[in-house]
Amino acid sequence: MNLEWMAWTIPTAIFFSVIVLMLISMTIWQILSPTIERRGFLPLSTTRGDRLFIGLLGSAYIHLAWIGLTDLTLWLGLGIAIVWMVIVMRWG
Amino acid sequence: MDKWKDNKAWFLVLPVFILVAFSAIIPLMTVVNYSLQDIFGPGQRVFVGTEWFQEVLSDKRLHDALWRQFLFSGLVLLIEMPLGILIALMMPKKGWAASVSLVLIALPLLIPWNVIGTIWIIFTRPDIGLFGAAINSLGTAFDHTARSSDAWITLMLMEVWHWTPLVVLLAYAGLRAIPEAYFQAAKIDGASTWATFWYIQLPKMRGVLTIALLLRFMDSFLIYAEPFVLTGGGPGNATTFLSIYLVKIAVGQFDLGPAAAFSLVYFLIILLFSWLFYQVLQNVGKGEKA
Numbered sequence: 001m002n003l004e005w006m007a008w009t010i011p012t013a014i015f016f017s018v019i020v021l022m023l024i025s026m027t028i029w030q031i032l033s034p035t036i037e038r039r040g041f042l043p044l045s046t047t048r049g050d051r052l053f054i055g056l057l058g059s060a061y062i063h064l065a066w067i068g069l070t071d072l073t074l075w076l077g078l079g080i081a082i083v084w085m086v087i088v089m090r091w092g
Numbered sequence: 093m094d095k096w097k098d099n100k101a102w103f104l105v106l107p108v109f110i111l112v113a114f115s116a117i118i119p120l121m122t123v124v125n126y127s128l129q130d131i132f133g134p135g136q137r138v139f140v141g142t143e144w145f146q147e148v149l150s151d152k153r154l155h156d157a158l159w160r161q162f163l164f165s166g167l168v169l170l171i172e173m174p175l176g177i178l179i180a181l182m183m184p185k186k187g188w189a190a191s192v193s194l195v196l197i198a199l200p201l202l203i204p205w206n207v208i209g210t211i212w213i214i215f216t217r218p219d220i221g222l223f224g225a226a227i228n229s230l231g232t233a234f235d236h237t238a239r240s241s242d243a244w245i246t247l248m249l250m251e252v253w254h255w256t257p258l259v260v261l262l263a264y265a266g267l268r269a270i271p272e273a274y275f276q277a278a279k280i281d282g283a284s285t286w287a288t289f290w291y292i293q294l295p296k297m298r299g300v301l302t303i304a305l306l307l308r309f310m311d312s313f314l315i316y317a318e319p320f321v322l323t324g325g326g327p328g329n330a331t332t333f334l335s336i337y338l339v340k341i342a343v344g345q346f347d348l349g350p351a352a353a354f355s356l357v358y359f360l361i362i363l364l365f366s367w368l369f370y371q372v373l374q375n376v377g378k379g380e381k382a
Contacts, residue, residue: 012128
């Protein structure tokens with residue numbers, strides 16, 4: 001199968017692999033112990049999947065803001081996004 | 093749990109999943125790949141990291157197009173949602189008149205998008221168009237190709253004429269689904285027309301209005317064909333919305349990398365707002381039930 005038209009690169013391949021791994025592990029987690037909707041610091045009741053979505057969307061915006069507003073290395077932005085992700089998943 | 097024992101239903105979801113994979117997920121992955129590279133042609137590409145994102149995020153013309161787009165979508169929602177509900181409330185409830193008005197209301201939705209643009213070009217022409225000539229005969233020089241305010245007025249009129257019917261149809265369906273008992277109860281309590289609307293009809297329409305709002309927001313935010321045909325983004329850049337600017341970069345200049353980066357930013361904006369609207373509309377009034 002020739003995937004040249006999709007113009008794959010190593011970073012994007014890693015990125016999508018991580019997303020797929022997240023979805024698979026969330027599914028397994030859900031089967032083992034189904035999520036209970038609850039309310040954290042976010043102004044709405046969320047399930048685990050909701051919090052993953054909010055975390056990922058927020059991470060995307062954190063990266064965009066980092067690129068748009070600073071000239072610093074993107075790894076710092078990634079660090080902030082991971083912290084944000086953990087906070088949302090745990091206390092969101 | 094029982095639901096994990098019989099998983100045959102998953103096979104019924106499979107066709108949709110495959111369809112979405114080919115129509116949305118794989119193209120989206122390709123766009124992500126493009127956004128980090130300089131593409132010269134098939135097989136010729138260089139990895140450039142976040143350069144295109146930096147370029148796109150600091151692009152003044154893109155910022156302008158973005159504010160223009162928000163203004164347009166905001167105006168569209170502010171006009172079309174109340175107008176659509178109002179028309180739906182005034183429409184006949186049953187009999188032949190209901191069928192006739194439904195068909196008449198739905199007519200603009202059947203016209204292809206590029207034809208809509210052409211219709212309105214002719215309709216608003218100062219020399220032969222009914223609308224243009226009528227306005228000009230009142231002593232106002234109306235020309236959507238020369239004045240940006242006129243271009244905006246024409247676009248808004250066209251958009252409202254084209255898409256309010258969708259809101260009307262959805263709101264009408266929502267109204268017809270309300271059981272008669274609610275209105276009888278309201279009558280016994282002596283509720284005014286406004287109270288009946290505010291406490292019965294509007295909350296009962298929440299589901300359909302959510303869909304109407306999301307569809308209208310996404311469609312108006314992605315609008316391309318109508319302004320492209322009607323004004324081509326002009327006069328100047330007055331009606332250059334995000335999609336028009338995007339197509340200029342991608343097809344006009346063949347800058348696939350910046351266009352891909354731009355598309356992802358665009359996608360994230362739509363994702364955020366659609367999610368926000370959805371959450372707000374799902375949670376409105378929830379506290380009242382308790």
